[in-house]
Amino acid sequence: MTTAKKTTPPGIRAHNVMAVFQLLFPNAQLSRTDLTRRLGLSRMAVGEVAVEMQEHRIVREVGSLQPAGRGKPSPVIAIDTAYWRVISVDLSQEYVITGALVDLCGRIVERAEMPQPRGKKALAVKDVVAFCRRLVALAGSQDDPSEDSHAILGIGITMPGIIDPKGIVVRSVALGWTNVELKKQVEDALGIPTMLSNVTNAALIAERFLGESSENSMLISLRRGVGSSLCLNDQIVRGDTFTTGEIGHIIVDPQGPRCTCGKTGCLEALLAPSRIRQMIDDAPEKRTQILAQAGQVLGRVLSVSIGLLDVHDICVYGPADIVGEAFLGSMREEVHAIIHSEYRQVPELRRCEQGEDLAMRGQAVTVIRQFVPQIRQNIAG
Ligand SMILES: [Zn+2]
Numbered sequence: 431m432t433t434a435k436k437t438t439p440p441g442i443r444a445h446n447v448m449a450v451f452q453l454l455f456p457n458a459q460l461s462r463t464d465l466t467r468r469l470g471l472s473r474m475a476v477g478e479v480a481v482e483m484q485e486h487r488i489v490r491e492v493g494s495l496q497p498a499g500r501g502k503p504s505p506v507i508a509i510d511t512a513y514w515r516v517i518s519v520d521l522s523q524e525y526v527i528t529g530a531l532v533d534l535c536g537r538i539v540e541r542a543e544m545p546q547p548r549g550k551k552a553l554a555v556k557d558v559v560a561f562c563r564r565l566v567a568l569a570g571s572q573d574d575p576s577e578d579s580h581a582i583l584g585i586g587i588t589m590p591g592i593i594d595p596k597g598i599v600v601r602s603v604a605l606g607w608t609n610v611e612l613k614k615q616v617e618d619a620l621g622i623p624t625m626l627s628n629v630t631n632a633a634l635i636a637e638r639f640l641g642e643s644s645e646n647s648m649l650i651s652l653r654r655g656v657g658s659s660l661c662l663n664d665q666i667v668r669g670d671t672f673t674t675g676e677i678g679h680i681i682v683d684p685q686g687p688r689c690t691c692g693k694t695g696c697l698e699a700l701l702a703p704s705r706i707r708q709m710i711d712d713a714p715e716k717r718t719q720i721l722a723q724a725g726q727v728l729g730r731v732l733s734v735s736i737g738l739l740d741v742h743d744i745c746v747y748g749p750a751d752i753v754g755e756a757f758l759g760s761m762r763e764e765v766h767a768i769i770h771s772e773y774r775q776v777p778e779l780r781r782c783e784q785g786e787d788l789a790m791r792g793q794a795v796t797v798i799r800q801f802v803p804q805i806r807q808n809i810a811g
Contacts, residue, residue, distance in 0.1 A: 447483060484510075633792050650728065
């Protein structure tokens with residue numbers, strides 16, 4: 431059977447591909463009979479989409495299931511991790527730029543690093559392009575001569591800052607960038623479809639699709655700065671000016687410490703890990719108290735948003751020496767004290783467990799979810 435014979439309209443086809451992919455992602459194995467039942471599609475439609483996904487190396491057959499009684503065995507399929515690679519790059523870390531080749535299950539199969547330029551020599555777009563080129567070469571050199579070569583599905587780049595849907599970095603204070611057309615420049619240089627996203631949004635995508643978050647969830651990031659991300663009905667909320675979640679420079683204590691932005695008492699001035707560590711260094715005997723106070727501040731600041739949005743799944747992404755039980759316990763207590771009532775449940779509040787690669791893997795998942803349904807068009811084009 432060739433794909434040319436198929437009659438399903440492209441929009442429905444892409445929808446069916448995504449529906450099958452979502453059920454299998456990241457590690458499920460399902461028979462065509464299971465897929466038919468769970469998707470509510472006809473056997474023919476599922477058969478057609480499964481064969482096509484196999485031809486395009488999105489899924490592979492891993493066995494077959496013999497039905498009870500008579501009848502033909504039903505092929506069991508899983509995501510094929512051998513062929514497609516996503517290039518994912520994380521520009522959010524202070525001293526290093528990390529990149530990886532990621533398979534269709536969101537698993538890192540190879541990684542690379544380069545030092546983040548410091549001081550006057552800021553990171554330039556050409557540095558990012560050169561780094562992506564290196565990762566493309568890495569995907570080529572990974573090839574096993576006995577197997578097919580790898581194909582690049584797309585490039586994902588994640589960074590701190592405000593990014594518009596066209597792939598322009600509107601502003602990234604950390605990188606010193608304003609209105610940089612990064613997506614276009616990477617695509618022009620390498621000819622590979624590219625997606626950009628804010629690092630906190632990418633981290634929440636990883637928690638949602640590789641971790642434990644639910645379709646309504648919030649992630650608070652305490653890393654270089656302080657930010658947050660919000661997912662409602664499985665969509666990342668971006669806002670009218672793409673700044674949803676940018677809470678770092680909102681003043682929460684007018685009598686508080688001076689912030690790097692020039693204002694006084696911003697959330698970031700109170701809760702940036704570098705500041706909390708400094709306070710602990712100055713008074714090590716007060717470590718638990720300092721962490722508990724920081725957790726309390728975050729709990730107090732977030733309570734109104736939690737109550738307003740009725741989000742019950744909140745995770746904090748930050749270094750293990752800060753986001754521990756002293757911090758989280760005190761944050762929980764504060765949220766509980768502020769929002770608890772007889773009709774309102776207190777939310778689940780936990781630490782992200784996915785580690786340092788969270789944002790890089792999340793950005794790869796974003797690319798996978800965007801481009802897997804388009805693979806046929808890309809090949810045809
Ligand atoms: Zn500030």
